[in-house]
Amino acid sequence: MSQTITVECVSPGLSAEAIGTVVTLPTFRRPEHLLSTLYSLAAQEGAPPFAVVVMENDAEGRAGLEAARSMFEKGGIAGLVIVAHERGNCSAYNAGWTTALEHFPAMRDLLVIDDDEIAAPDWVARMLATAETLGVDVVGAPQVPRFEPGARSRYERHPVFVPHYAATGRVPILYSSGNVLIRRRVLEAMGAPFLDTAFNFIGGGDADFYSRCRERGFTFGWCAEAPVFETVPARRTEFSWLNARGLRNGAISAIIERRRGGRQGTPRRLAKSLGLLAASPWRSLRLALGTGSATIGLYHCQVAVGRLLAEFGRVNEQYRQAERN
Structure with missing residues (x-):
């Protein structure tokens, strides 16, 4: 052991x-x-x-x-x-x-x-x-x-x-x-x-x-x-937590793709991230209309932004402080 x-x-x-x-x-x-x-x-x-x-x-x-x-x-x-x-x-x-x-x-x-x-x-x-x-x-x-x-x-x-x-x-x-x-x-x-x-x-x-x-x-x-x-818990339905989770999910997807694709996959990964960012306002609008919630609709934008932030090393450690998660 x-x-x-x-x-x-x-x-x-x-x-x-x-x-x-x-x-x-x-x-x-x-x-x-x-x-x-x-x-x-x-x-x-x-x-x-x-x-x-x-x-x-x-x-x-x-x-x-x-x-x-x-x-x-x-x-x-x-x-x-x-x-x-x-x-x-x-x-x-x-x-x-x-x-x-x-x-x-x-x-x-x-x-x-x-x-x-x-x-x-x-x-x-x-x-x-x-x-x-x-x-x-x-x-x-x-x-x-x-x-x-x-x-x-x-x-x-x-x-x-x-x-x-x-x-x-x-x-x-x-x-x-x-x-x-x-x-x-x-x-x-x-x-x-x-x-x-x-x-x-x-x-x-x-x-x-x-x-x-x-x-x-x-x-x-x-x-x-x-x-x-x-x-x-109630804190997980606050905007700050939902926003952090959306950004984090985007960052994780970019990190995993970077690990699988290596340096050779960088141009493709960045192109995908930029494409998702460009499409995110329309995807978010559709989600907001479908759920009746602007807060929910923001998710696609948050994921897209999170992917780009991860390219610059900006990743939220949401589990670092468990009492806030």
């Missing part, structure tokens, strides 16, 4: 050799919601035996570890809790995925859920069934927003809250790791570290990972019937 990972808690009688499915769950200073997520996993129906790996990413405070400890030690859920000592979203995922591979030799499928999400009762069963039915290597599913009191729920049609796909089936690629199944063979082929830690505080490490997976020939699917329900 890496020095950046420590196992703090293991459920009694855990038979790691018999576990074929592992759910990884990163957490950072959301102890109460973490417990809600764990309760939703403990209540899964129709799923084969599975284990949960909780990745505490606050090595100093450890509120998530302490909240989850009793549930694991009393056998309320099978699995273990680790501390991922290196801060950052990608580092937490890397720690959990590495732990799952090392501790569960019979694992075939790894699932991911975040600590601000609640799984539907048949989430695990549907994700596994869809992976088999579609015959794909990675399966994504919806993250359905649940707005907290005080949040502006009128923004539920904003692109940052709308799932990327509507119907179950094969898809060209995925973008989020908040609700996903990954086959063991993918992790073994890609190798650790799976997510590039350069994306630790800006996000996008998952999208970069999927881009590299597609280059290696791995395939993707979507399961519309396996949602998780994501709690959306």
